[in-house]
Structure formats: structure tokens, C-alpha cells
Amino acid sequence: MIRLTVSEFEDLIFYGVMGVVVGGRLGYVLFYQPAYYLANPLHIFSVWDGGMSFHGGLIGVLVVLYLYARKKGMTFFEVADFIAPLVPPGLAMGRIGNFINGELWGRPSDLPWAMIFPQGGPIARHPSQLYEMLAEGIILFAVVWIFSSRKRWVGQTSGVFMTGYGLARFLVEYTREPDSFLGTLSLGLSMGQWLSLPMIVVGIAIFIWATKRSLPPSTA
Numbered sequence: 001m002i003r004l005t006v007s008e009f010e011d012l013i014f015y016g017v018m019g020v021v022v023g024g025r026l027g028y029v030l031f032y033q034p035a036y037y038l039a040n041p042l043h044i045f046s047v048w049d050g051g052m053s054f055h056g057g058l059i060g061v062l063v064v065l066y067l068y069a070r071k072k073g074m075t076f077f078e079v080a081d082f083i084a085p086l087v088p089p090g091l092a093m094g095r096i097g098n099f100i101n102g103e104l105w106g107r108p109s110d111l112p113w114a115m116i117f118p119q120g121g122p123i124a125r126h127p128s129q130l131y132e133m134l135a136e137g138i139i140l141f142a143v144v145w146i147f148s149s150r151k152r153w154v155g156q157t158s159g160v161f162m163t164g165y166g167l168a169r170f171l172v173e174y175t176r177e178p179d180s181f182l183g184t185l186s187l188g189l190s191m192g193q194w195l196s197l198p199m200i201v202v203g204i205a206i207f208i209w210a211t212k213r214s215l216p217p218s219t220a
Contacts, residue, residue, distance in 0.1 A: 002078050012068055016083070019060035021047070027056010031191060032179060050103075054091075054169075055195040077155035077210070084161040085144045091165075092137025099129035106131070106175045120177070128176040135168035159207030166199030 004012065028051040029037045029044055037044050062080075069079045098104045105117040106126025114124035143164055148157045170193050178190045185194060 002074055002082055004082075008072070012079075012083070015064045015068060016061050019062075019064035020057040021052075021060075023060015023063070024052035024054065024057030027053030027059060031056065031195060032182065053195075055192075055199070058199075075154065077158055077206075081148065081154060081157040084157050085141065085148050087161065088137050088141035088144060092133045092141070095129045095133035095137060099127065099133070104129055105177055107177050109175070125177065126175040128172060131172045131175055132169070135172050136165060140164045140168055153210045153213065155210030155213070156207055159203045159205075159210060162199050162203030162206065164203070166196040166203055169193075170196040170200065 025044070025047055031053055032051070043049070061083075065079045065083065066076050068074075069076045072079075102117045102119055105115075105120045106128030108114075108123045109126045110124065111126070113127065115127050116122060116124050140161070144157060144161050147160050173190050173193045173196070176190070176192070178184050182191055184190055
């Protein structure tokens with residue numbers, strides 16, 4: 001179990017946010033519009049114009065956690081397990097923001113709760129932002145929190161989070177309108193789905209690896 005002082009926790013959150021911003025922006029540039037930003041490199045810094053990637057942000061956070069763990073003499077997964085339950089609430093708030101801003105709307109739908117978004121044309125659509133808030137935020141938080149409150153091995157909580165997020169994002173993407181400049185890719189999957197598949201695989205691998213390791217149970 002790791003214990004952080006208030007100052008150490010604040011430092012971790014600060015650097016984590018920096019990892020999200022830098023990683024999220026670079027992830028969007030590399031995963032979604034590399035040709036555009038290669039032709040307009042200065043636009044990479046125009047973060048106020050939008051364009052962030054969760055998967056890129058995750059990579060940025062993982063780098064920060066690795067460096068932080070080394071600096072503090074902790075293992076990477078001790079820190080990652082500590083942070084994992086804190087992520088879903090942030091994701092939920094982010095999706096609420098997407099919904100309020102009328103962005104990242106869903107695909108056309110005739111369901112009773114389908115909505116018309118100001119920038120999505122006159123067609124009723126899935127409120128996919130709310131689906132993501134429920135799946136990536138509330139449900140994932142409940143799963144990770146309940147799991148992390150029980151006896152488990154170091155690294156298992158991180159594996160549960162990565163697998164859970166990957167599955168939630170992959171499934172909800174079926175109701176979310178693909179990016180207009182990308183559309184669907186191979187096998188009819190969106191970029192978000194293709195980026196989520198490795199998360200699922202890696203998450204399962206981490207969980208199995210952590211289970212097989214001869215480490216004492218974590219109580220962090």
C-alpha cells in the first residue's frame with residue numbers, strides 16, 4: 001500500500017494533468033490527423049481549437065506514473081493501482097462536458113431518447129456522450145472501486161481498469177458518430193475502437209501477469 005502526503009498527491013495530480021494534456025494532444029495529432037498536422041505543424045499548439053485523444057492522454061499519464069514511481073522509489077503498478085479508481089469520475093465529468101457542448105454526438109437513431117444536436121443537423125441521434133458517461137464513468141468506477149477495496153495483487157486493479165475502459169469504449173463507439181474526416185476503418189470499426197482493442201488485450205495480460213506474480217496482496 002502506498003501512502004502519499006498531501007503535497008506528494010498534489011504533485012502527482014499536477015504532473016498527471018500535464019501528461020493528459022500533452023499526451024492527449026499528441027495522440028490526436030498522430031492517431032487522427034497526422035497528414036494535416038504534418039502540413040501545418042504550428043497548428044499542433046492550437047489546443048484551443050480542440051482535438052484531444054483519450055488514448056494519447058492515457059499514454060501520457062502512464063509515462064508520468066512511471067517517472068513518478070521511479071523518483072519516489074515505488075513500483076509503477078503501485079502508483080497506477082492508486083490512481084486507477086480516480087480516473088472514471090474524471091471521465092464522467094468530461095463526457096458531461098461533451099454533452100453540454102453538443103459535441104461528439106451519436107449516430108442517427110429512432111429511439112425515444114434520441115436527441116437533435118445543434119451542430120449535428122436535423123437528425124435525431126444517440127446521446128452517446130451520456131452512454132459513455134454511464135459506461136466509462138459510473139459503471140467503470142463502481143467496478144474498479146469495488147475490486148480495489150478487496151484483497152488483490154499489485155497490478156490487478158490497473159488491469160481491470162484498462163480492460164474495463166477498453167470494453168466500454170469499444171461497445172459505445174457503435175452508437176457514436178465516427179469522425180467525419182476518418183469515417184470507419186477496417187472491419188467497419190472506428191479509430192476509437194481500434195485504439196481500444198490493444199487496451200483490452202494489454203489489460204487482460206496485466207491482470208494475468210499480476211495474478212501469477214509472487215507478490216504480497218496489495219491494500220493500497
